[in-house]
Amino acid sequence: MVNFPQNLQKRLSKRHTENAFRKLDSKLGLVDFSSNDYLGFSREGAISKMALEIMVSEKINQNGATGSRLLSGNHGLYATLEAYLSEYYNAGAALVFNSGYDANLGFFSTVPQKEDIILYDEFCHASIRDGIQLSHAKGYKFRHNSMDDLARKLDSLLMKPRNADSEIYVSTESIFSMDGDSPNLNELTSFCEKHNLHLVVDEAHALGVFGKGILNALGLEKKVFARIITFGKGLGVHGAAVLGSTYLKDFLVNFCRSFVYTTGLPPHTLATILGAYHFLESQGGEQLMGRLKDNITYFKSVVVEMGLSTYFIGNHSAIQSCIVEGNEKVKLLSHSLEDKGFDVRPILSPTVPKGAERLRFCLHAFNTQAEILGALEVVKKNFG
Numbered sequence: 265m266v267n268f269p270q271n272l273q274k275r276l277s278k279r280h281t282e283n284a285f286r287k288l289d290s291k292l293g294l295v296d297f298s299s300n301d302y303l304g305f306s307r308e309g310a311i312s313k314m315a316l317e318i319m320v321s322e323k324i325n326q327n328g329a330t331g332s333r334l335l336s337g338n339h340g341l342y343a344t345l346e347a348y349l350s351e352y353y354n355a356g357a358a359l360v361f362n363s364g365y366d367a368n369l370g371f372f373s374t375v376p377q378k379e380d381i382i383l384y385d386e387f388c389h390a391s392i393r394d395g396i397q398l399s400h401a402k403g404y405k406f407r408h409n410s411m412d413d414l415a416r417k418l419d420s421l422l423m424k425p426r427n428a429d430s431e432i433y434v435s436t437e438s439i440f441s442m443d444g445d446s447p448n449l450n451e452l453t454s455f456c457e458k459h460n461l462h463l464v465v466d467e468a469h470a471l472g473v474f475g476k477g478i479l480n481a482l483g484l485e486k487k488v489f490a491r492i493i494t495f496g497k498g499l500g501v502h503g504a505a506v507l508g509s510t511y512l513k514d515f516l517v518n519f520c521r522s523f524v525y526t527t528g529l530p531p532h533t534l535a536t537i538l539g540a541y542h543f544l545e546s547q548g549g550e551q552l553m554g555r556l557k558d559n560i561t562y563f564k565s566v567v568v569e570m571g572l573s574t575y576f577i578g579n580h581s582a583i584q585s586c587i588v589e590g591n592e593k594v595k596l597l598s599h600s601l602e603d604k605g606f607d608v609r610p611i612l613s614p615t616v617p618k619g620a621e622r623l624r625f626c627l628h629a630f631n632t633q634a635e636i637l638g639a640l641e642v643v644k645k646n647f648g
């Protein structure tokens with residue numbers, strides 16, 4: 265038998281002792297308060313039907329991309345989808361990646377250069393932080409959603425000698441994946457404009473929940489250097505895109521390793537993404553977005569009525585997190601919810617800092633008010 269290295273074994277044991285051991289499971293038959301399928305698009309028959317129609321009308325009879333997009337993998341639906349995205353988002357250009365992880369990893373490891381600086385919100389997603397680690401630029405984090413801390417960090421950097429060519433990037437998310445909250449994008453875009461900083465905004469958890477995303481909703485889309493949108497959450501499919509100028513697209517196509525050195529997405533995935541956008545723009549999509557908004561409002565009102573506000577991180581998104589300190593406690597509460605038929609996942613440290621462990625409720629258009637009430641009653645019982 266092949267030995268499993270001792271040092272790896274030790275790390276696994278530590279996970280057990282810290283009550284943070286992860287394993288793969290699938291919870292069937294529970295009420296979904298955990299997936300990112302905010303609008304229920306992953307199971308929407310109209311979307312699979314449209315995807316099939318696109319495959320048939322384009323006479324596509326191909327299961328896989330067959331290679332990197334720079335070689336044999338750039339099948340016709342890529343041009344269709346990227347043209348659609350740049351128009352829909354009022355962007356100069358769009359470049360589709362295999363996932364949001366690949367897009368962030370690729371963007372941040374490729375675009376900021378050796379002498380450049382990246383200022384990033386401390387709660388930015390792992391894919392952004394991993395990209396920054398791979399980058400030759402220097403990364404500095406600023407306090408979550410704090411314009412003051414960002415300004416302080418910038419001031420101290422500007423006091424140090426810098427190469428004349430050095431550029432500064434600022435990275436944030438329009439909806440943060442763990443807290444569900446948002447930066448003040450009006451202030452942030454003005455600040456970046458004033459100081460000539462390149463702002464990069466990840467809209468993964470905004471797409472579908474707030475229509476196209478928050479930047480378009482606020483009319484700020486032309487004020488950012490790049491946007492990252494993902495198709496695996498509100499759109500219920502898979503994949504991602506970087507939106508920016510045609511120069512940015514050219515640069516990524518030429519230099520971005522997570523784009524170049526991987527097989528493209530299958531045509532069927534792109535057809536499904538196009539189908540999901542068409543459905544989002546239809547009356548059916550509008551109705552589901554309305555239902556999700558109503559559920560968010562209802563959830564928040566029950567939290568207030570039950571006197572639970574102090575435990576929840578206030579925000580207006582589909583991610584409602586309830587802080588329950590300690591891995592053991594939050595796991596126990598998640599199990600109590602499961603016993604009552606609700607799938608609400610515990611988010612453990614080290615995914616979030618110690619003391620900020622939480623139950624993360626992901627709300628959906630398809631959740632009923634009775635389900636929301638039932639789940640929150642379990643939480644209320646816990647806090648007594």
Ligand SMILES: Cc1ncc(COP(=O)(O)O)c(C=O)c1O
Pocket residue numbers: 363364365366368389391437440441466468469494495496502503504
């Ligand atoms: C903010 C954010 N960006 C990017 C990603 C990665 O996206 P994908 O799941 O498409 O790899 C996630 C996924 O959790 C996310 O929350």
